[in-house]
Amino acid sequence: MTVLEVKQLKKSFGDIHAVRDISFTVKTGEIFTIIGPNGAGKTTTLEMIEGLVTPDQGEISYGSLTWDKHAADIKKMIGVQPQSSAMFDLLTPQENLDLFATFYDKARPTEDILSLVNLTEHRNNQVKKLSGGQRQRLAIGLAMISDPEIIFLDEPTTGLDPQARRNIWDIIQQLKAFGKTTILTTHYMEEAEKLSDRVCIVDQGRIITLDTPAALIERLTDEREVRLSFLDGEKAAKEAEQYSENLPSVTRTERNNRALKLWTINPEDTLYDFFKFTKEHGYQVEQVSIHEMSLEDVFIAFTGKEWRD
Numbered sequence: 001m002t003v004l005e006v007k008q009l010k011k012s013f014g015d016i017h018a019v020r021d022i023s024f025t026v027k028t029g030e031i032f033t034i035i036g037p038n039g040a041g042k043t044t045t046l047e048m049i050e051g052l053v054t055p056d057q058g059e060i061s062y063g064s065l066t067w068d069k070h071a072a073d074i075k076k077m078i079g080v081q082p083q084s085s086a087m088f089d090l091l092t093p094q095e096n097l098d099l100f101a102t103f104y105d106k107a108r109p110t111e112d113i114l115s116l117v118n119l120t121e122h123r124n125n126q127v128k129k130l131s132g133g134q135r136q137r138l139a140i141g142l143a144m145i146s147d148p149e150i151i152f153l154d155e156p157t158t159g160l161d162p163q164a165r166r167n168i169w170d171i172i173q174q175l176k177a178f179g180k181t182t183i184l185t186t187h188y189m190e191e192a193e194k195l196s197d198r199v200c201i202v203d204q205g206r207i208i209t210l211d212t213p214a215a216l217i218e219r220l221t222d223e224r225e226v227r228l229s230f231l232d233g234e235k236a237a238k239e240a241e242q243y244s245e246n247l248p249s250v251t252r253t254e255r256n257n258r259a260l261k262l263w264t265i266n267p268e269d270t271l272y273d274f275f276k277f278t279k280e281h282g283y284q285v286e287q288v289s290i291h292e293m294s295l296e297d298v299f300i301a302f303t304g305k306e307w308r309d
């Protein structure tokens with residue numbers, strides 16, 4: 001079921017066209033990720049959907065509800081991760097959660113939220129003494145206190161170390177297990193690929209492409225990259241490259257000394273033929289790996305630009 005529909009959103013700040021044309025729908029229970037480089041328009045898009053910024057044009061509907069007519073009802077449905085600055089640094093996580101709970105008619109028990117965001121142990125420490133990852137977890141907890149159906153998380157893992165990032169991923173997956181819908185922004189491709197049911201890649205205020213991570217990667221190409229290196233040195237790699245160039249499944253090759261890369265539409269056939277060749281010539285392959293295409297490759301293919309975290 002569709003819980004949110006966004007149609008042809010536009011927003012400019014003076015002559016900066018932050019959002020030029022964004023349309024998508026989000027389904028119940030999915031993790032929907034908006035990904036794009038800095039300045040792509042992710043935050044502006046999210047803030048329009050959250051009712052914090054008024055679009056210049058376009059429509060936003062939560063089922064039959066719209067901001068102009070049903071703001072109070074929409075506010076009950078959604079939970080927005082507050083900016084760090086909205087938390088009270090001198091209070092503890094428990095006190096912050098208790099305080100935020102008083103803003104709503106109905107709130108989840110603080111205990112449950114502390115456990116969900118793994119802060120039970122730190123419940124009585126002042127927020128200013130928490131690590132970056134713990135503060136971000138508290139921010140997610142604050143978004144969850146009213147038990148919303150839809151949760152908005154704007155770059156919840158930016159600046160965190162890999163372990164802290166993974167802890168946040170666990171919480172987001174937990175929200176999904178509860179049947180919640182999560183709308184997430186990030187500029188980490190790996191995060192989008194691992195977490196999302198669907199990914200919307202934006203650049204310069206427009207959607208470049210939108211689909212499941214697997215479908216985006218599959219649509220990009222049927223090719224796989226096979227990486228090999230030879231114990232016998234450059235001569236073996238060179239001959240193997242010449243041999244591979246003539247294999248029907250190989251689309252291109254690249255060689256750097258003893259290391260050879262092959263792009264193939266059929267890795268099994270290619271490797272079968274390849275190992276027949278090396279065996280016949282008595283060459284020893286030191287390493288072999290098949291490299292899967294990633295969302296980063298999708299971004300590069302669509303924009304022609306390198307992806308930078």
Ligand code: ATP
Pocket residue numbers: 013016017018019036037038039040041042043044045187
């Ligand atoms: P980041 O990953 O850096 O947060 P983003 O994809 O979230 O980027 P936005 O924050 O939506 O992008 O910004 C899009 C563009 O709009 C940027 O050029 C930004 O400087 C500009 N912008 C955003 N908010 C405002 C504002 N309130 N006033 C003026 N310009 C703004």
